[in-house]
Amino acid sequence: MAVYYGVNRRIDVRIPMRDGVHVSADIYLPDAPGPFPTVLVRTPYDNSAEAHVNDGKRYASKGYAFVVVDVRGRYDSEGGDYYPYVHEAKDGYDVQEWIGHQPWSTGKIGTRGGSDLGLTQWIAAPERSEFLTCMTPRVIGPDQYAHLFWPFGAFQLWVILSWGLRHSIHSRQPGFEPHEWRKVLRTLPLRAMDEAVGQRLPQWKDWIDHAHYDAYWEPLNIEKRLREVACPAFNMGGWYDLNSRETFLNFNALRLNGRTLEARQSKLIVGPWPHALSQSTINGDVDFGPDSKVDLDALELKWFDYWLKGVDNGIVDEPPLRLFIMGENVWRDEHEWPLARTDWQTWYLHSGGRANTLLGDGELSRVGPSDEPTDHFVYHPEYPVPTVGGTPCCGSAVVPWAAHDQRDLEMRTDVLCYTTPVLDDDVEVTGPIKLTLYAQTDGRDTDWTGKLVDVWEDGYAMILCQGIIRARARESLAHPSLLEPNRIYEYQIDVGVTGNLFKKGHRIRLEVSSSNFPLYDRNLNTGNPLGQDAEIRVAHQTIHHSRAYPSHLTLPVNPRR
Numbered sequence: 001m002a003v004y005y006g007v008n009r010r011i012d013v014r015i016p017m018r019d020g021v022h023v024s025a026d027i028y029l030p031d032a033p034g035p036f037p038t039v040l041v042r043t044p045y046d047n048s049a050e051a052h053v054n055d056g057k058r059y060a061s062k063g064y065a066f067v068v069v070d071v072r073g074r075y076d077s078e079g080g081d082y083y084p085y086v087h088e089a090k091d092g093y094d095v096q097e098w099i100g101h102q103p104w105s106t107g108k109i110g111t112r113g114g115s116d117l118g119l120t121q122w123i124a125a126p127e128r129s130e131f132l133t134c135m136t137p138r139v140i141g142p143d144q145y146a147h148l149f150w151p152f153g154a155f156q157l158w159v160i161l162s163w164g165l166r167h168s169i170h171s172r173q174p175g176f177e178p179h180e181w182r183k184v185l186r187t188l189p190l191r192a193m194d195e196a197v198g199q200r201l202p203q204w205k206d207w208i209d210h211a212h213y214d215a216y217w218e219p220l221n222i223e224k225r226l227r228e229v230a231c232p233a234f235n236m237g238g239w240y241d242l243n244s245r246e247t248f249l250n251f252n253a254l255r256l257n258g259r260t261l262e263a264r265q266s267k268l269i270v271g272p273w274p275h276a277l278s279q280s281t282i283n284g285d286v287d288f289g290p291d292s293k294v295d296l297d298a299l300e301l302k303w304f305d306y307w308l309k310g311v312d313n314g315i316v317d318e319p320p321l322r323l324f325i326m327g328e329n330v331w332r333d334e335h336e337w338p339l340a341r342t343d344w345q346t347w348y349l350h351s352g353g354r355a356n357t358l359l360g361d362g363e364l365s366r367v368g369p370s371d372e373p374t375d376h377f378v379y380h381p382e383y384p385v386p387t388v389g390g391t392p393c394c395g396s397a398v399v400p401w402a403a404h405d406q407r408d409l410e411m412r413t414d415v416l417c418y419t420t421p422v423l424d425d426d427v428e429v430t431g432p433i434k435l436t437l438y439a440q441t442d443g444r445d446t447d448w449t450g451k452l453v454d455v456w457e458d459g460y461a462m463i464l465c466q467g468i469i470r471a472r473a474r475e476s477l478a479h480p481s482l483l484e485p486n487r488i489y490e491y492q493i494d495v496g497v498t499g500n501l502f503k504k505g506h507r508i509r510l511e512v513s514s515s516n517f518p519l520y521d522r523n524l525n526t527g528n529p530l531g532q533d534a535e536i537r538v539a540h541q542t543i544h545h546s547r548a549y550p551s552h553l554t555l556p557v558n559p560r561r
Helices: 050-061 088-100 116-127 144-149 157-164 178-184 190-197 202-209 223-228 244-257 296-309
Strands: 007-016 022-030 036-043 065-070 105-114 132-138 234-238 267-271 321-325 330-334 343-350 363-365 375-379 416-419 427-441 447-455 461-470 489-502 507-513 539-544 552-558
Touching (some): 007 050, 007 088, 022 050, 022 088, 036 050, 036 088, 036 296, 050 065, 065 088, 088 105, 088 116, 105 116, 105 296, 116 132, 116 223, 144 157, 157 178, 157 190, 157 202, 223 244, 234 296, 244 267, 244 489, 267 296, 321 427, 363 416, 363 507, 427 447, 427 461, 447 489
Parallel strands (some): 036 065, 036 105, 105 132, 234 267, 267 321
Antiparallel strands (some): 022 065, 343 363, 427 489, 427 539, 427 552, 447 461, 447 507, 461 489
């Protein structure tokens, strides 16, 4: 029979860091002698927010100490001006050590939270406090340069602007009206965008000035330290989350190479959700059905009960991976990623030279290319292809996220559409999507984008995932190299991850273009230093699909059982 406790709350408890700075914690304790296992949250978003108060009361009533900490430089914590992530590893370790030595603590700590609250977990985990027992990170990746700030060499503009500039000093700053954001987003040079918002932020300029991977980003690359993590993590993500592909990296790193047997018992659940995860059955403009909504808090509690209280509830005996397959709208348990039974299929791009728009002659086929005409379009940075759905975050009123119709975009002449004939049978695509593109441009730099779309019988074109590559970063994120104009290059584009059943009667579509704005910044096509430039150059783009240059899409097809 469950036991519920009264709750005692301690406000603004000062926790000392090793350098003498004190961070502020609100602590919720069961009204009982104790000691208790602890659930820890470290946040830049105000530890007295209503959600944290409710979580504190809920966990304390169930026999947990709940500690929620303002990170250094935010709200009631000391530490001067907030500079994201710099102190999170050592501060996280110090907080865990402090909790472990409190008289009300059993010495077992589980961490929780999503996005930045997930990042504070991952950054501190490789420090290996003896008290850190398990984690439940949501919607976050391991390498902040390659996965958040400059993925594949392009600046993830909307995310960094909407998050970074509003959460840059001690307290939360007010947002902007949608029309104000749209004006600010077109500011050039990119380096001055903080001033266009009305602030002068050293970190914004640092993020832009370090456009390529270097020593500035090295401490924030948790991916290479994941082998040092000794505790298990229950990861939670969504197909439409900006960190969708990276959530699988976290899972595989611990599941396959975790430091301990416990770490190798990590888990992952992925639903048809955006960054906010399971808030509704409707994500974007698609209803994924009643089974798509999951009580993630209940799963998290079950995880904590096992690892922190020793409750034999069987959670670690369940399959480690739970995926929602869109289209079929069912959950499926799996054991590895990518799926061992994957049929890696090559689908080639074809056209008679007129793949522009969804009305063009672009085709996607298993048949290899012959000597076909090239496709052409003009990319003008003043008129970029807008972001409509997919994986942006945050502020969906300005930049919509999740499942949205792409047909308006597909009527643009700077969007090439390669579409299969109507499918005679169901085709399930579950796994990472890769586009091999042979392309040329008449400048020294440009971007190439790929997008996977499920075209329904009525023509509705549902975005599944998308990717980008900045041409200068095609070989290295640390050592960019500009292009020789009009030379054909091979590009490997990570289009993202998905789990989707293309139903019989549907069609599979690939979109190819050179912009996805403001999810990513506009490549100005000049080859000048990134973020410093206000000059705009129009680029003339050519896509090849021939025997010599067989542009193709690699799809992870799951054989139907």
